[in-house]
Amino acid sequence: MVANSREAHAVQDITLSFESARIPPEDEALRGPVRRFLAEALRGMPPALRARSWMGFDADFSRALARQGWLGLTLPTRYGGAGRSAFARFVLSEELLAAGAPVSAHWIADRQTAPLILRYGSEAQRERFLPAIARGEMFFSIGMSEPDTGSDLAGVRTRALRSDTGWVLRGRKIWTTNAHRTPYMCALVRTSGTPQDRHKGLSQMLVDLSLPGITVRPLLDITGDRHFCEVLFDDVALPADALIGQEGSGWEQVTAELAFERSGPERLLSSMVLADTWLAHLRTLPAVDAATLATLGRLASRTAVLRAMSLGIAARLERGEQPVLAASFVKDLGTEFEQAVPLWVAQALDHSDGAAVPPALLQTLAYLTQIQPSFSLRGGTRQILRGIIARGLGLR
Template sequence: MSNLLDAFHLTALPAEAEAFRAEVKEFIAEHLPPAAADVRARSWMGFDAAFSRRLAARGWVGLTLPTRYGGAGMDAFRRFVLVEELLAVGAPVAAHWIADRQSGPLILRYGTQAQKDFYLPRICAASAFFCIGMSEPNAGSDLASVRTRAVRSEGGWRLNGRKIWTTNAQHCQYMIALVRSSGAPEDRQKGLSQFIVDLALPGVIVRPIVDLTGDAHFSEVTFDDVFLNDEALIGEEGAGWEQVTAELAFERSGPERLYSSVVLLDSWVAHLRRESAKPADLALLGSLVAQLATLRCMSIAVTARLARGESPVVEAALVKDIGTEFEQTIPALLEAAITADPARSIAPELYRTLAYLSQVSPAFSLRGGTREVLRGMIARGLGLR
């Protein structure tokens, strides 16, 4: 356990990262139109390609990618600041989110030079959006049991199978899919590979899934004898498990696993400022802020390890597990606080924001790996299993 605790060494954001914050705030003030809280609460599920391209024009999509590919060549700390500021105001970031956070870094680390030259400039220009093909029907977050299969064919591969809960697949040009390229599902981690799939190829069918809120952020994607050329394979054939594990460290570690409910929290704080806050309200607010401050420190500690080129898989899983539980707690506790006194006057916008997050928050602990899977990883990291 001591090794895991040492990984969360208290780390301050560097001065240059904090200086970058003012630049980000200025950009947001200039380029983000005002929107109601229930709209802003969608933030990293909010798809706005035009806003993503405005960010890209500043070099802030692919922020950590090398300048020769159109990135800004900045470090993970400044990406932390950028993400934190965008989520704090509820900016719509879903269009470029996955490509910026994990697809681009994955291609940079494992891709061929041709893949880097083709995809990375398009990611940095916000002209190519990526989704992730991991979960499958009847498999969920058990990635090692995937059944979607790529079979060697003349000049490439034939892909057949299905992916589900694929975020914004209906809006994206590409998917990075984890599939089985050899062996059987019983082989678990062996025989898995990652492929870049052009979603416009014949045989790819994307079906959006409507959630409780009426939004359609997720999709089911079917591959019916889709031909992929040899250049679609990322890294080594059969090395997909190692690659996807490194990719998930990028997905699980950032502030996006802390701030999904922050617009609601800010709206409630604004309500307390207008009304007479009760002692119970202030105690609850203090508890939530203390938890957020602690989780933020943990996330920055993981960011420091990413900045050093490390792959903090277990630490990122821990931040994601605790962080998403915190995100889910906020709407549940605020529901109780607001309804404790039916006579209190509550603005309709606050009610709408609370209603949205109450419906969508169960998904917070599913995306990026279920709580059960993450806790198994953490237990192994602690030497408990």
């Protein structure tokens, strides 16, 4: 079938978005110091705990990173950042996640809230929040999803109505990771119109979670952790400067923000501690069978391809572009890979020749087997992402 011109142009765009990119030497040089820091900071931490990585909340660890100058790497120096490139942050993120560092405290603020405020916030907001984020003193949660809308962000019902002093916030959010531990939330809300208006009338607010009228309910997940919360807003009075950017520009802003959330190494490295623990076990064996070798090859090849795609997006972010479509593609493929790794490892262990499996490996596998269904939910469900991809390719 011959594609129409719109489809052909879109396919060309998606191909070009995955350009070959190399990490500049000055940014690659960051890898050594980070590895040495992590070797000391994570000494003795069992793999089942390290496997939690960007769900592991440790404010002291985040502040230790900040003292090294490794938070706010891409922020301008005038706001307390290091003024480094997107490649520098890629190197840092890759090392943190591969090692299983507990990055959850600062992750959202550093990865997406800070770039959002830098781009769309007022100067007063930049001066107030960005240096605090870079020092590891200000952490954020995200208020996007809602109980009745899920990943359909255009259907947001939580409302912020104008008042004499600013805004009155009503509604609720869910999937708000660490809302019970963070002082602020960056929330997508409706400031005009109705959910039927879809993208129109949406805005973003910086919400102080200590304000009266806010209830945060941590929820227990299948692994026994409490990082996922429901947050209720009952006529919460927000100041006028809670608004980020222009009223009604929330859809444009949140779309740009999601490109940061969906494109990084965290979309392919969530199961890497398990892979490394399994490899360490295999090295103790006198030999491995052909099926295990095939699994190792599959793991290595897919990691290499996904990493190259993610690096290509880092290059586009460095140029100031908004690779929303490409980021959605990487997120979909990356989370599919992350979910597959525990299954591959379990199958390989099932077909082993009766060699004793270390308890640490089994514990790590058990945790990731339980939590891996969430990988394709966080940052947008697979169905939503594939709709975005199809629309971007002119297929719907």
